[in-house]
Amino acid sequence: MKTYTLMLLTVASFMGCTDEKKGSVQSQEPESPFIYKRDREFTFLASHFDMDGRLTGLDTLFLTTNSKIFNEKYGQTYSSWSSTGGDFGSNFTGVTEHDTAVWIHPPRDGRYKKLELSPFPMVKYPLVKGNGWSWDLLVGSHYSIEGYAEWADNTAEAFASTYRITRELPLQTQIGKVDCFEIESFTESNFERTELKSYFNPAYGFVRMEYRNIDKGRLLMELIRVRHAQSGTMLPFKDLQLQ
Structure with missing residues (x-):
């Protein structure tokens, strides 16, 4: 994991399918x-858009935990991101998860470097509409983005994030309709x-992430598959409504 300056005090304080083919039933995960x-x-399928909404690239990302x-x-606990788009091979990072919150590092290499300056994927329990929380992060200058967010070497800039659960809804995804909380x-x-x-x-984590980043471009990350990391066996999606 790269050396960088992060303020994780808030994290420390409170963070601690059906097969893709219809009709195919697989063994349940414990x-x-x-x-x-x-x-x-x-x-995840990653779709990159410029500030005018034009699609500029597609990528496949793998989060292994x-x-x-x-x-x-x-x-x-350990996690790693890898990319098929040539941005990076594989790098290790961490996930914080317990009975009060879930927090993951996004990919932050190559064109994903700018995600360090956007809200990190995070939820705090209980999952109830209207609930909100905040989180502060100090970021080292090696994560500055030329032309958009630059600051002096060997210094850190403060980034303050706020979150709110806005609604609960069935979300139509590439794998079907999944019940989600929108944050x-x-x-x-x-x-x-x-x-x-x-x-x-609550069973499969972040199934869709829509970013507006520091360069005013947009990134859409959509979960398209979950499987056992060791065996490669597809996992059944509970209560998934197939298309």
């Missing part, structure tokens, strides 16, 4: 209260305000 603290691979301790101080979040700093609208399912 019951567990956790989403990311087990051996899973989450596959397990229950091994990554950072004991912040209660993080709107914003990050304020000395630069352009950034945004993340995320859709969270």
Whole structure:
């Protein structure tokens, strides 16, 4: 994991299918209260848009997770991101998950570097419409974005994020209709305000993330597959309404 300056005090304080083919039934995963603290691979389709809404690129991202301790101080377990688009091979980072909150690092290499300056995917329980929370982050200058957010070397800038659960809804996705909580979040700093609208399912985590980033471009990340990381067996999506 790259060395960088982060303020994770808030995290430390409170963070601690049916097959894709209709009719195919697969073995159930053992019951567990956790989403990311087990051996899973989450596959996302990433669509990149410029500030005028034009599609500029597609990528496939893989988030692999397990229950091994990554950072004991912040209660993080191991995760890794990899990309098929040439931005990076694979890098390790952490996930914080327990009975009060879920928080994950987004990919932050290549064209995804700017996600460091946007709200991180996060939920705080209970999942109830209207609930909100905040989180502050200090970011080192090696994450500055030329022309959009630049600051002096060896210094850090403050980025303050606020979150609110706006509604509960059945979300139509590429894998079917999934019950989700919609979370709107914003990050304020000395630069352009950034945004993340995320859709969270209590069994499968973040199934859709819509970013407006520091360069005013947009990124859409859509969950298209979940499987056991070790065996490769597809996982059944509970209560999934197939198309």
